[in-house]
Amino acid sequence: MTDVRSPQQSPYQVDALIAQDIDAYLDRHQHKSLLRFITCGSVDDGKSTLIGRLLYDSKMIFEDQLAALESDSKKVGTQGQDIDFALLVDGLAAEREQGITIDVAYRFFATEKRKFIVADTPGHEQYTRNMVTGASTADLAVILIDARKGVLTQTRRHSYLAHLIGIRNLVLAVNKMDLVGYDHAVFDEIVADYRSFAESIGVTDFTALPISGFRGDNITSASANTPWYAGPSLVEHLETVGLDAEADQAKPFRLPVQWVNRPNLDFRGFAGLVATGTIRPGDPVRILPSGKTSTVARIVTLDGDLDEAVAGQSVTLTLTDEVDCSRGDVIASAAAPPQVADQFEATIVWMAEDEMLPGRSYWLKLGTQTATATVQAPKYQVNVNTMEQLAAKTLDLNAIGVANLSTDKPLVFEPYADNRSLGGFILVDKLTNATVAAGMLHFSLRRSQNIHWQPTDVSRDTLASLKNQKPVVLWFTGLSGAGKSTIANAVEKKLVRMNRHTFLLDGDNVRHGLNKDLGFTDADRVENIRRVGEVAKLMTDAGLIVITAFISPFRAEREMVRQMMQPGEFIEVHIDTPLADAERRDVKGLYAKARAGQLANFTGIDSPYEPPEDPEIRIDTTALTPDEAADLIIARIIP
Template sequence: MTEFDIHAYLEQHRGKDLLRFITCGSVDDGKSTLIGRLLFDTQQVFEDQLAAVERDSRKYGTTGDAPDLALLVDGLQAEREQGITIDVAYRYFTTESRKFIIADTPGHEQYTRNMVTGASTARAAVVLVDATRGMQVQTRRHSYLVHLLGIEQVLVAVNKMDAVDHDRATFEAIERDYEDFARQLGIAHYRCVPVSALTGANVTRPSESMTWYDGPSVLEWLESVPAGGGDDSRRPMRFPVQYVNRSRSDFRGFCGQLAGGCVAPGDPVVVLPSGRRSEVAEVLLHGRAVDRGVAGQSLTLTLADEIDVSRGDMLVHAEQLPRVGDCFDARVVWMHDRPMLPGRQYDMKLAATELPATPEAIHHRIDVNTLEHQPAEQLALNEIGHCRIRTGRALAFDAYHSQPGSGAFILVDRVSNLTVGAGMIVRPVTDALTDKSENVTWHRQSVDKRSRAAQKAQRPAVLWFTGLSGAGKSTVANALEQALFQRGHHSYLLDGDNVRHGLNRDLGFTDEDRVENIRRIGEVARLMADAGLVVLSAFISPFRADRALVRELMEDGEFIEIHVDAPLEVCESRDPKGLYAKARAGVIRNFTGIDSPYEAPEEPEIVVDTAELSVDECVEELLAYLKRRGILIG
């Protein structure tokens, strides 16, 4: 008998990279069966395990006489009895080229919180779709969460192809449905594969029944996608302090897991939120001094200076500072039956920091089916919202997309101590209405708004033109301002493109950037209205909730929402800037009306139909309306 060399075996596997991935999708799409097939076909199942599965298959199985490979993963008795996954199950397997850790996440809606847990450390996702049912609500919800958590590599496994006679048209219809959804969501790297987890077709080997498919199998895709891991080392250095180590009287070490970047002796660091500065004296790994620590390692750092550092503080590189504040906007996934309500206080945990936090406002709720932004006063179980969070004291944080380790948090119920929400920080809040320093106050001026307006024979107002690109917002607003000027009124036109050349040139066109774009414009419009002007704002401003926030900045009657209405096909036929053509070609992403939604006003003050009316006719209607409202005097 040949002696097994355990040391050679371990050395063989030490150099392999590791890919963490999740399987997700709707209930009964076959996630556990797919994982069981991967384990079985890669010879990761011991004989006694297989014997136990064959025995349990007769009691719990759903595959007739054949072993039910899903039982290799579903370990809880309730899971076996119901044939579903409830908790996250982690499994390990290896091939010649790579090591894998799989998180099998539940498909039932009530266990969405478990899916978020499994996805939080994953680098890739396998989203299953049942070929007999097509895309379900959970398919969309899980895909949205995968995108939200920053997982860039997605495989869509269209499972149970054997149940539809390996029909190519069925697969291609589901592929088109997912392509449309992925384009709206912004998922760039995804691949659709037709599989049968039950028979193993296209899981680890090509299918003889689907010769029309010439792409990779699931395993080939898993072996080829980037494993990640190096990305965190290239991020700014973030070291949350979890423990202060005083193992002897002359030693003070700060222990924690490096959440991002690298650290080495001699690096200048800042302690946040206090702002004290020092230099790294030593980096210890497993008690031994090393030249460099990298993200993911649990380290002990010593500093050159005796300064106050406590659990919950964060050490950061002096030239790569995060934001420090007590208010930020975040996307929140709610995980509890009791809804999230603005004003209710929770405990928040971000890295090693624990502190009280209060949701101040819900900007909007996201419909995972349509990706529409909907007004919301609360978040119910499994709902996703864009919220404003205020903390009990200042803390250091980053935007999640740039630094997940210091941009993700959980909310904990203060009574039950249950985790009720998970959040990803979008940006710090600088809104003058909600983020005021105690040393900043509003100064009353000798000349007030009404005096300024009366001098101009008008009342201050913000005319908010909203509509699709090409509807005619800027054209009508420009013509209206010219008419106001000719009549001796004082006005100013804020145009979307013009503002993005200066004030908002740092913003892109993601949903979050659009929110910030409108917030800034609202503040500028409010100041101009305070000057007594008639302000004309011509912006797509696609989301109702954002327009409502601007309305709240103004006094009653000052905000006038004008829907410049034209059908999409009319706007697209005009296409004055060629933007629709680029959006259709995929050159421009997140374009309103194509792959980003437009929420038309429900009760605007006035609608002008530019498909039916000329520009002059639109202006006449608006002038008449402004006179009736008493905005224009004389």
């Protein structure tokens, strides 16, 4: 900013000139394009140092920050330099103590030509999920390699993830060239090695630069230490590379609706961020998944109506017709709409400490859409070092695999390779609300388009009225030996004497037929309950009172079955028996085998049981006999 003061000017004139200068400065920045990029690579490849150097050289550090940085640098003892640039980014105490990056750190800086948001992502393998988070919104990835070490496992992992997540602009920054004497041959060897790997994962183009984040070589300008390199500096490349937003504008129009804007009875608009394409008043649009069509009437913003909106803009659209449209719907080009399906193939990056349980239901969030999703066992897991496809029954922390998934309702989507907004999703644990996975949709399964629900003329209400009863599921849960089967059998006998139509699904009996192929691993237990839930649902559709007796150790699966049923038709009955009492009964001798190590994955011994937190009925078997318990349960469902 220039010095506008002069002896002839009053303080008010000076303030006015300063304000004008600030306004001009802000106006220049407001109209600059924004590039989001990440730095990634192996541990100690210099990611944080590079970002610190970029912030320093772009003069994005305040004087007090610089003073604190110089003070901190003296404490950690930099080598031959007053400033340790990594300290600008490594904000966590644990990071500074260990000299590594753990969390994703976002920093803003700007040059005369462009604005930037850079994410410094962790290098350690156990923090791969953090790297995925940082890369999810990036236009470009800077893959750093230590010139002394060459291409490492994490280099391959992060390159594969960046490519998988859809980052098409890759920069190979061979760092610490000062520590190898700026040797041209070392640089060429590393680039050749990386190119061989890159081609194996489908990366056909990248930009290679020899740099030193510590010394500043080829960061903002060409370095005299690398006369053999004639390419751009890192900043020059970042200033001129094409943006994803520019490419998105050429694609068909898509606007995921975030909310319905209805401040009064005279206005009803649909607000959201334009994901791709361009829209103008008068353009025909299609509302998905319903398929209804209309025409854009106005494009409304806080600053007034627009003649055109493009990808990256947040707007409110009004339509010429009163169509049903709400949050989660997608307004799209009428001539080129996206697809709608409820079964998909996807790549999944597992981000939770606990392994994935095939068959368990999760919340799936895709853009503004939310649905219940069930993931099947992986088709394969990817070895990111060799790109080999490995057989896998599940995915654990940081694992990457390909699997089919299904949702409880149709979703509007496009393949992730074509549209990040409508192709990228996260999975959220229903009980803890923790994000457990990120995924990229490949395509819909053909059966999702070919299988349709066949309506029938005889309704479930008709079938129930013929039996003179209300269908219900009595879901007995508890430890092995708690008395579930005994009490369930007593309930059924009493109901039959009352001329009620029932069916008892017992855990052991079902495993003789329907679930004969399942074992007792956590994943098999999940699938066991899912199948039983589907059968129970069909039986309630037939108007029956369904009684089930299963350990069903996990709350998530019991909740999954509850969601399958009509409201009020799922009654959870906790047969609450202390472990010591259940083990003392040990009618089947299972506890003795489990204690002797002859029976693995036994609930209560080496596999957990999650008791209901708020069951409709709790039976204390230390206080009630089976007959008394049965009477109490029947009184709950028969007025």
